[in-house]
Amino acid sequence: MKPAPFAYKKVHSLEEAVALLGEHDDARLLAGGQSLIATLNMRLSAPSLLIDINSVGGLGGVTHKNGKVEIGALVRHAEAERSELIAKYAPLIARALPHIGHTAIRNRGTLGGSIAFADPAAELPACLLALDGEIDATGPKGKRTIRAQDFFKGLFETALGPQDVLTAIRVPAAGKDTRTGFAELARRHGDYAIVGLAASARADGKKLSDVHLAFFGVGATPLRARKAEAALTNGNVDAAVAALDLAPQDDVQATGAVKKHLATVLLRRVANQLMEAR
Numbered sequence: 146m147k148p149a150p151f152a153y154k155k156v157h158s159l160e161e162a163v164a165l166l167g168e169h170d171d172a173r174l175l176a177g178g179q180s181l182i183a184t185l186n187m188r189l190s191a192p193s194l195l196i197d198i199n200s201v202g203g204l205g206g207v208t209h210k211n212g213k214v215e216i217g218a219l220v221r222h223a224e225a226e227r228s229e230l231i232a233k234y235a236p237l238i239a240r241a242l243p244h245i246g247h248t249a250i251r252n253r254g255t256l257g258g259s260i261a262f263a264d265p266a267a268e269l270p271a272c273l274l275a276l277d278g279e280i281d282a283t284g285p286k287g288k289r290t291i292r293a294q295d296f297f298k299g300l301f302e303t304a305l306g307p308q309d310v311l312t313a314i315r316v317p318a319a320g321k322d323t324r325t326g327f328a329e330l331a332r333r334h335g336d337y338a339i340v341g342l343a344a345s346a347r348a349d350g351k352k353l354s355d356v357h358l359a360f361f362g363v364g365a366t367p368l369r370a371r372k373a374e375a376a377l378t379n380g381n382v383d384a385a386v387a388a389l390d391l392a393p394q395d396d397v398q399a400t401g402a403v404k405k406h407l408a409t410v411l412l413r414r415v416a417n418q419l420m421e422a423r
């Protein structure tokens with residue numbers, strides 16, 4: 146199918162993007178286009194204007210400062226995969242990136258686009274939640290920072306306002322005691338996951354502390370499994386599985402019951418990763 150007709154404008158500054166979003170109610174920002182163009186082609190959305198932000202300065206690059214790793218919104222998945230800073234200081238994101246689509250998609254798709262799109266089966270929103278990350282956005286009132294736990298509001302719904310541009314994401318830099326775990330089940334490598342789990346923890350002697358388990362593909366947003374986190378902090382994997390209180394709905398990929406079972410399988414795998422010596 147072909148998209149409905151739309152106008153196209155390439156902008157060179159955040160101010161221009163924010164102003165245009167204010168002038169056109171149904172305009173959409175265009176980053177990598179790997180989700181947006183598909184929805185246009187399937188006529189799931191028909192914006193009158195696409196605002197191309199690829200030439201806006203200051204939205205790229207990966208930096209490590211003040212104990213945090215900051216990733217610009219326009220950093221592409223493939224660029225992030227090659228980043229030594231991300232490999233060293235954001236190892237959970239490094240583990241998740243190869244699971245996103247295929248090479249061609251990772252060459253164009255951006256980290257900012259993935260977080261803003263907030264697909265409930267996407268890897269990066271769950272990573273951000275597991276890492277207690279932050280999102281920077283610029284809108285008509287200037288810049289603000291939103292915690293990941295307050296960002297994902299519902300199905301494809303985020304805390305971004307209609308005139309907001311996501312400019313960067315930030316996660317705490319991993320240290321010597323950081324543990325991460327990641328696993329997903331997809332029909333074929335590169336497909337969206339049926340269920341996935343992104344996890345982070347701190348090694349506390351032989352125990353774990355600060356366990357964060359963020360499941361994806363099991364609800365409208367990525368979800369923390371807080372009772373299972375508490376059980377895993379006590380080192381009891383069976384108790385963590387028993388405490389897993391997810392209630393996934395049926396979807397096109399699997400029934401809720403199958404998803405719940407798969408979530409327990411992933412929890413055991415990821416618990417082993419967290420408990421392994423690094």
Ligand SMILES: Cc1cc2nc3c(=O)[nH]c(=O)nc-3n(C[C@H](O)[C@H](O)[C@H](O)COP(=O)(O)OP(=O)(O)OC[C@H]3O[C@@H](n4cnc5c(N)ncnc54)[C@H](O)[C@@H]3O)c2cc1C
Nearest residue numbers: 174176177178179180181246254255257258259261267311
């Ligand atoms: C076949 C296929 C398989 C895929 N598989 C996966 C997968 O397994 N896992 C996965 O996570 N993703 C998958 N994707 C999606 C891919 O990761 C996209 O790159 C990503 O979801 C969106 O990033 P983008 O830069 O392409 O955004 P775009 O498609 O350009 O934009 C997506 C949405 O986000 C908005 N947006 C983009 N950037 C910003 C910004 N800076 N501020 C505010 N709003 C913004 C746009 O207006 C639009 O509404 C797949 C895509 C395809 C086509």
